[in-house]
Amino acid sequence: MAEGDSIRRLAARLSSSVAGREVAAAQFRRGGEVPPRFEGDKLLEVAAVGKHLLMRFGSARTVHSHLRMQGSWRIHRPGWRPGPAADRVGAWFDFGPPGVLAAHAMPVLQVVPTAREDLAVGHLGPDILTDDWPTAAPAVAAIPGRRIREALLDQRNVAGIGNLWTVEGLFVAGVWPHTPAARVDVPQVLDVIARMMRLGLRNGTQATTGDLRKGRTHWVYGRYRRPCRRCSTPIAFSPAGPTPYDRETWWCPHCQPAPGEAS
Ligand SMILES: [Zn+2]
Structure with a gap:
């Protein structure tokens, strides 16, 4: 279940597999608005705050997601693209050899300036899994x-x-x-x-x-x-x-x- 501990495990798994890598191709779907571009951007780190996941990019942007009950981040083989049979994919990032990171059926998925992550997680109380x-x-x-x-x-x-x-x-x-x-x-x-x-x-x-x-x-x-x-x-x-x-x-x-x- 996507509780604080499992989101931390996910953040650690994504950090070790795709953090530090550059985006070769990407798609971020957003209804009605111009979709943000990520080609050439580098994923610096993946962090968990409570049940929220923050992916910080070199362009000082953060992709914020919350899995709730149904969402998932999955890593697919290199060159993968969502086909008609794939679960609703809100965004995907192709990192080349490690594969394609894709957000499936993600109920909360948005881009915020890294300096304004408070817009996404500022309402949260202290994280029960923080060191302090x-x-x-x-x-x-x-x-x-x-x-x-x-x-x-x-x-x-x-x-x-x-x-x-x-x-x-x-x-x-x-x-x-x-x-x-x-x-x-x-x-x-x-x-x-x-x-x-x-x-x-x-x-x-x-x-x-x-x-x-x-x-x-x-x-x-x-x-x-x-x-x-x-x-x-x-x-x-x-x-x-x-x-x-x-x-x-x-x-x-x-x-x-x-x-x-x-x-
Ligand atoms: Zn009892």
């Missing part, structure tokens, strides 16, 4: 009074946490996902999630249980009505709601009791 996270963490202690799961997903509070890490992190922290954020020890929950994500990033996996076998990788995510791995209570589920951060949620009613209930 422990010092940045207190800044987010005052998360507004919403349900904790929604506060964690709001990228303006903390950048990089997606639904998978929210659901699994709240299980490990023993917090009922519908608890008002004001009643939760938010720094402690963020610490749990930050540790889990870092471990996942290091190990190259989003398995949270430490068990990589199929069907055993997660504590509660996607496990509605299946027995909790700790206490065998059937896992509960609530569907996504109408607001942007009200995502589908799973929890164990015993390990994550509602406040005021005995555990």
Whole structure:
């Protein structure tokens, strides 16, 4: 899933394969406007900020993208061009021998001046995967009074946490996902999630249980009505709601009791 850790892995992969290379041919599709040209430009580096990907070019332009659920960057063989059967391709960059980097079904794809990357990512809270996270963490202690799961997903509070890490992190922290954020020890929950994500990033996996076998990788995510791995209570589920951060949620009613209930 395209959460902060997987975007970091993608940035590292693209950096090692195409950063430092010059664009031989490119196409950037933009409805109605003159498409920006990239021929002869050099891709300097690829960076991740939260769940956003920034590709910085020598021309002081940055290609900003966000994968959401469906987007992907893929590297195709040299000389590849999108055919009619290809997924919707918003942009492609032909780097010669390493291949052609293409944005497939990318929901957010734009060019901003590198000096104005704030236009793309300036609204984000501190990135949970940055090196100075422990010092940045207190800044987010005052998360507004919403349900904790929604506060964690709001990228303006903390950048990089997606639904998978929210659901699994709240299980490990023993917090009922519908608890008002004001009643939760938010720094402690963020610490749990930050540790889990870092471990996942290091190990190259989003398995949270430490068990990589199929069907055993997660504590509660996607496990509605299946027995909790700790206490065998059937896992509960609530569907996504109408607001942007009200995502589908799973929890164990015993390990994550509602406040005021005995555990
Ligand atoms: Zn349980």
